[in-house]
Amino acid sequence: MIAAILVMALLGVLLGSILGYSAVRFHVEDDPIVEQIDAILPQTQCGQCGFPGCRPYAEAIASGAADINRCPPGGEAGIHKLAELLGVEFKPFGDDAAPAKPKSVARIDENTCIGCTLCLQACPVDAILGAAKQMHTVIDAECTGCELCIAPCPVDCITMVPVAETVSNWRWKYPVTPLVQVHH
Amino acid sequence: MDIKGYLLILVGTVLVNNIVLAKILGMCPFFGVSKKLETAVGMGAATTFVLTLGSGTSYLIDHYLLGTHLAYLRTISFIVVIAGIVNFTEMFVRWASPVLFRVLGIYLPLITSNCAVLGIPLLNVQGQHDFIQSLLFGFGGSVGFSLALVLFAGLRERLEGADMPVIFRGTSIAMITAGIMSLAFMGFAGMVKP
Structure with a gap:
């Protein structure tokens, strides 16, 4: 009885101290x-x-x-x-970054689609509906226009369609004024 | 024990007495983490690491700390030690290799609930293995687990796209597949002549 308590206590203390020590020794600072x-x-x-x-x-x-x-x-x-x-200055899209395109969504030509599900797997936001050997379609509201589904499509039936500006999605454009150096 | 004996343990645990398909241990991760091949590989690697370490440590604890008259503490002390090892491994891997941690990270805590990880040290005691044999048994057992898991995940990925009656889809066909795999692995028993 006493031996059992001692052994379990010993195990607990041993593991506890190893874990406690390694928590300090192997501490990883997450970069917030x-x-x-x-x-x-x-x-x-x-x-x-x-x-x-x-x-x-x-x-x-x-x-x-x-x-x-x-x-x-x-x-x-x-x-x-x-x-x-x-805490840095705002910068417009750089020349080396992809140029800002008009907001567009993917559209699947449903007559050509063979239902291979490859675009489903590529979509990072699950905006494509469909199943194997079933016709696929894109949920416009979910599509971010990232174009990742275009490359995997074996029959090239996906095109990017610009979203027309309507009353419901019109937003006031952010005024971009080029900065000019002023000499005093 | 010579090299031949060690090889027999390895082949025996990986193929003939596969921990999942012949001993029916570790069913939870076998069904839970086998939906995708990548996760199956990650889980297999993490389990192999912990199980090899765990069976060695459990042998030392059983042999030097518990002995024969405290044998009734075996199960509980193995559980405590394995949980400790899993936690330690998680901290160490996180510190030593962030890349490996990102691959194995989410599977490490899951291993604590894998009954094969407790089953193998207990089978070690039952089989009266020495230290090296225990390590080999743990390693072989977990390689067997990984093999079964990866094969099963591959099959399930294929089944996902297959045209089958609605009634069989999902877990039902997975159960049937596991049963057939188990039968197939039973065939390895004929490989070793007693």
Whole structure:
């Protein structure tokens, strides 16, 4: 009885101290700024910034390896938020980043679609409906226009269709005034 | 024990007495994590790591700490030790290799609830294995687990796109597949002549 209690206590103390020690020894500091940047990015994982996803891009911004103006799905609003968070100047989309395209959504030509589900797997936001050997279609409201579904389609039946400006989606355009150096 | 004996343990645990398909242990992750091939590989790797370490440590605890007169503490102390090892592994992998942590990270806590991880140390005691044999038995058992898991995940990915009656879809066909796989693995029993 006493031996059993002692053995279990010994085990508990031993494991507890090993875990306690390793919690201190192997402590990993999470970079909170990366989390915050990642929270602003749209999480479409589209790779248009040149990084394999939103989190790698967030890490690159945090380490200073990438500019804040490389995320087309985030739009100018996203750049403004990033600029505010990091305390830097707002920058319009850079020349090297993908040029800002008119907001468009993917459209599947349903007569050509063979129902292979390849575009379903590529879609980062699950905006494509369909099943194997069934016709697929895109939910316009969910599509972010990242174009990731275009490459995998074996019959090239996906096209990008610009969203027409209607009363319901019109927004006031952010005024862009080129900055001019003023000499005194 | 010579090399031949060690090889026999390895082949025996991986193929003949496969922990999942012959001993029916570790069914929870076998069905839970086998929907995708990538997750199956990750889970298999994490289990292999923990199980090899766990069976070695459990042997030491059973042999040097518990002995014969405290044998009734075996199960509870193994559970405590395995939970401790899983936690330690998680912290260590996170510190040592963030890349590996991102691959294995979410599976590591799941291993605590894998009954094969407790089953193998207990089978070690039952089989009166020595230290090296225990390590080999743990490693072989977990390689067998990974093999079964990866094969099963591959089959399930194929089944996902197959045209089959509604009544069979999902878990039902998975159960039937697991049964047929189990039967197939029973065939390995004829490989070793007693």
